[in-house]
Amino acid sequence: MARIRLEELRKTFGPVVAVDDLTLSIEDGEFFALLGPSGCGKTTTLRLVAGLERPTHGRIFIGEREVTDLPPQARDVAMVFQDYALYPHMTVMENIGYPLRVRRYPRAEIERRVREVAEVLQIADLLDRRPGQLSGGQQQRAAVARALVYQPQAFLFDEPLSNLDAKLRLEARSFLKHLQKSLGITTIYVTHDQAEAMALADRIGVMDRGRLLQVGTPLEIYRRPRNTFVATFIGSPPMNLIRCRFHSAEAVLALEDGQAIALGERGEALRRAFRDGEPLWLGVRPEHLSLAEGPGPTHLSARVYAVEPLGVETLVTVQINNERIALRLSMDEPPVLREQVWVRVPMERALFFRENGELAL
């Protein structure tokens, strides 16, 4: 169990910068998720920590030990791969015990420890089978067991749930979270699924194009995304971004089609942050929007584009000018298609991003 520190980590493949100047500290026992779209460098970062890639620049610490130049064998971490990498020619018992076998543990000790972790992971009755005879969920547990068996300093997960079907994934997710919390092993978890990262992690690091954009608890990142990329990457559906222009004198935001929203109490703050006439993005989460009966200072006129009932709530997409905006409504009588509606924008919950995407307010 250990802290993991990455200092100014950089990895290039030829002209491609996979990880760009990444500095990060993961606390002892923390469940840390690296989140980002494919190709953002999250897996490369994980592989750098595992020692499967050598950094072009920067340093890596696990515990108090610098491991930058150590091979994977000497780092004392465990990794669970996306395809689990279970060996088809070995039984589950041999697979799980393999890390102990290469450490030359006595056979009886290996068997005892394998049975122990297999109990914890509820696969004790599968030990004589081969990986090919296991279901996806069982394979995933076997792979986790192999990581667990030698009590490593840290767990590294590379999208371990992406090969499971939706139902199993939810199950495995709560199982992993429970397991990590009860063991308290520092964990780095790579995923492109924002819901997975939100559900599992103590803290999330959002990456894009090799850069770490924001680090924070799931709620911090959800509530105050640092820029429009993070805002639209987190949440399902993601945050709505409405293109506006700030009119200082009237303290309103003008949409491209001429509609205006009164800023009310937030006008003062915006005056300090934005110039008159400056374009900006108004960001509102779908669950904060609601429908209004008629016009109002913060109401926008829109046309219903799609209605998707999901049971607990109804997802309504409306169209203003050419922009589509999502609303999560819990109402019994949702609007009908193509109907004209009024959308209430709660200014007290709105975020304001600069034109370049940075969060201003």
Added chain:
Amino acid sequence: MVQRRPILSPAVGMLFLLPALGFVLVFLVFPSLWVLQISLTNQTLTGEAALRPQFVGLANFQALFDFENWMIRGYFGNALRNAVFFVIGSALIGQAGLGLAIAWAFHRRRGLLREALYTLVILAWIIPDVVVAFMWVAYLDRDQGTLNAILSTLRLGRVDWLIDHPLLSIIIFNTWRGTAFSMLLFSSALATLPPSYLEAAAVAGASAWQAFRDIILPSIRSHIITDLVLITLWTFNTFTPYLITGGGPTFRSEVVSIYTFRIAFQHFEFGRGAAVAVVMMVINLILALIYLSTLRREAVAR
């Protein structure tokens, strides 16, 4: 379970098989039986026995396995022993071992060195027999040979390879000649393994050797067995060493294929030659059966 139904009815299927079966019959089964028949006679090319070959029963085979002078040079035992050394040295250790080593060393590597090495190894495989044989004679020659020129420049002295080490010479030659096949087979087998296999082993603490022994070898076992079947049979039957040493000097590099050729086509004793050929067929058959049953057990185990 999906029940797979054959596309063709058995009768129509048989019809499609007929041409191939015809060729097998005419060019394989019939000559084999003919050789079997000749091996039971004293037929020769010239003389009385050429016109009126006599049935001699198993006399030819008894002569082959005459244990009194069995291991004397020029006799069958000597040729068989040479062939065993030749197969173990050049096929199992040489081609399979070296092929696996090269394939493993360049696994998931790209670059000029790999390309150059692969090209050279494959080149050695595809050049016609007579050309490579001449190249090797020229390379190993005592006075004008390239190898000796190099050795003497390094002041290591000249070695008369073809006279002093004829069996070693053809073993090295055949290794050089045939490594490409094993190398290509093993590199394509290695390419099918997910990279995560080795990465997982490395993170779990396995050294390169442990990972090779525990993960790689078992994963490509069936490829290794297939490779060994083929190259053992090919090497046992190859005749190219004749072009380099002629089996000599004094039969020291005479392997079974060369022995057969000498008896049948230099001494023109067809009966005895046929008997050796029959023994070779039996040896081939036994080797193939051993390997195939291993392969089948492998398939069942999976």
